[in-house]
Amino acid sequence: MYLKGLKCRICGEEYAAEPIYYCSYCFGPLEAVYDYERIKETVTREEIEKRVQSIWRYREFLPVNTKPVDLGAGFTRFIHAENLGRELGLRNLYLLDDSTNPTYSFKDRVVSVAVTKAKEFGFKAVGCASTGNLAGSLAAHAAKARIPAYIFVPAGIEKNKIVQALVHGANVIEVEGSYDDANRLATEIAERKRDWGFVNINLRPYYVEGSKTLAYETAERLGWTTPDQVIVPVASGALLYSIYRGFRDFEQVGFVGESDVVFNAAQPANFPVARAIREGKEVEPVERIETIVHSLAIGNPSDGIFAKKVVEKSGGYAEDPTDDEVIEAVRLLARTEGIFTELAGGVTIASLKRLVEEGRIDADDLVVAYLTGNGLKTADAIAGKLQTVKIKPRIEEFEKLTNVEVLA
Amino acid sequence: MKVRLPASIYRDAEIEIDADEITVEELVKILSEKIGRDLRKLIIRNGDLSPFVNVFINGKNVRHEKGLKTIVKKGDEVSLVPAVAGG
Numbered sequence: 001m002y003l004k005g006l007k008c009r010i011c012g013e014e015y016a017a018e019p020i021y022y023c024s025y026c027f028g029p030l031e032a033v034y035d036y037e038r039i040k041e042t043v044t045r046e047e048i049e050k051r052v053q054s055i056w057r058y059r060e061f062l063p064v065n066t067k068p069v070d071l072g073a074g075f076t077r078f079i080h081a082e083n084l085g086r087e088l089g090l091r092n093l094y095l096l097d098d099s100t101n102p103t104y105s106f107k108d109r110v111v112s113v114a115v116t117k118a119k120e121f122g123f124k125a126v127g128c129a130s131t132g133n134l135a136g137s138l139a140a141h142a143a144k145a146r147i148p149a150y151i152f153v154p155a156g157i158e159k160n161k162i163v164q165a166l167v168h169g170a171n172v173i174e175v176e177g178s179y180d181d182a183n184r185l186a187t188e189i190a191e192r193k194r195d196w197g198f199v200n201i202n203l204r205p206y207y208v209e210g211s212k213t214l215a216y217e218t219a220e221r222l223g224w225t226t227p228d229q230v231i232v233p234v235a236s237g238a239l240l241y242s243i244y245r246g247f248r249d250f251e252q253v254g255f256v257g258e259s260d261v262v263f264n265a266a267q268p269a270n271f272p273v274a275r276a277i278r279e280g281k282e283v284e285p286v287e288r289i290e291t292i293v294h295s296l297a298i299g300n301p302s303d304g305i306f307a308k309k310v311v312e313k314s315g316g317y318a319e320d321p322t323d324d325e326v327i328e329a330v331r332l333l334a335r336t337e338g339i340f341t342e343l344a345g346g347v348t349i350a351s352l353k354r355l356v357e358e359g360r361i362d363a364d365d366l367v368v369a370y371l372t373g374n375g376l377k378t379a380d381a382i383a384g385k386l387q388t389v390k391i392k393p394r395i396e397e398f399e400k401l402t403n404v405e406v407l408a
Numbered sequence: 409m410k411v412r413l414p415a416s417i418y419r420d421a422e423i424e425i426d427a428d429e430i431t432v433e434e435l436v437k438i439l440s441e442k443i444g445r446d447l448r449k450l451i452i453r454n455g456d457l458s459p460f461v462n463v464f465i466n467g468k469n470v471r472h473e474k475g476l477k478t479i480v481k482k483g484d485e486v487s488l489v490p491a492v493a494g495g
């Protein structure tokens with residue numbers, strides 16, 4: 001294994017690679033540290049290119065040492081979005097589309113790593129708090145790993161997402177209140193059930209590593225270079241921060257040159273990370289904000305300050321489109337590229353549109369936008385905005401409706 | 409009042425504190441004396457509640473109340489948990 005241990009992001013205290021997730025001196029989050037010299041000596045870009053088309057092609061950069069619990073996450077569609085680019089005024093727009101992952105969201109990347117680590121630690125069960133996507137992914141990976149799963153969701157989340165988790169045999173517990181309430185309960189249980197692995201809690205330093213593969217795939221598929229700008233949806237901020245760390249990993253081992261990727265954040269209207277970046281203030285948690293984008297609705301974003309730092313240091317910006325803009329963006333993407341993304345993807349595309357309109361992205365910039373999940377998961381939120389037409393089963397009726405002559 | 413601390417900070421599941429009405433800040437001080445470890449460095453940053461920890465009184469996050477100045481009363485349940493979410 002190329003993992004050296006864990007390190008506190010705040011005070012720098014070092015720890016062995018154990019199932020711990022915060023610094024016992026300052027409560028700062030812990031992150032994985034690797035032996036880059038060894039990785040450099042072991043693996044080349046050419047070798048990676050010949051490997052399995054999943055996140056595990058980058059195994060040296062992932063914190064596990066056993067056979068992966070693998071449903072095939074990663075190496076999803078990477079598309080030169082010419083139609084959408086033309087519509088927005090961008091010549092080099094690329095989309096990394098995780099709607100085609102095994103359980104239809106980017107969560108398969110992080111969960112595959114975390115459940116593998118849970119097995120490595122010999123845990124008896126896995127768990128998580130989830131707004132939906134994580135629930136489905138964890139349930140599926142736990143089924144594959146033959147390990148019980150306990151999933152805490154806020155009561156009233158999209159039925160599709162619960163069905164996905166239940167069908168794999170997970171224990172799905174609807175918690176009255178918001179995601180933050182479900183998350184608190186899960187964290188309290190994780191603190192006391194030391195032989196259970198809550199993937200986004202006590203396995204968090206390992207779990208988040210899976211998201212770095214979005215950066216690796218981006219760099220590899222751009223011919224081992226980095227983009228000029230990226231747009232990343234933000235809930236807790238962990239995804240954006242992990243993509244940043246992914247590009248930095250590749251720099252460390254010389255797979256890409258010194259990169260100066262501009263990071264832009266996308267959040268639903270009024271959420272704390274985007275607001276802090278836009279107003280140049282600290283990230284202030286909020287108790288409750290209404291949005292249709294449940295998968296990004298985290299009022300207390302634990303990695304928000306790190307995501308904000310990356311955005312600001314890179315010279316990027318944050319957008320926070322309204323629900324209407326989000327739905328319009330989902331439809332725009334679907335119409336132009338044939339991709340039906342979930343609402344979080346709509347937030348990303350709506351933010352991209354704003355960034356271009358505000359002149360923050362140039363027409364020739366090489367831009368990558370991350371689409372994190374499949375539109376069918378959140379179809380209910382958009383169904384009311386779409387209409388069919390009804391006719392009697394007669395050709396004349398069809399002609400009348402469409403002005404197309406059939407009987408002439 | 410009943411207080412729950414993270415397992416790596418204190419081994420017992422719950423600590424009973426005998427007080428009628430105190431602030432979170434005062435509670436942190438009393439807890440520190442009781443467990444023999446200064447928790448202020450962990451919980452307070454720049455005079456405010458650290459962004460890396462959440463304090464809940466009967467399930468309500470004090471960050472959305474008055475932070476360290478929030479009042480804890482006799483019979484309340486207090487829970488200190490590391491601030492992690494989503495991802």
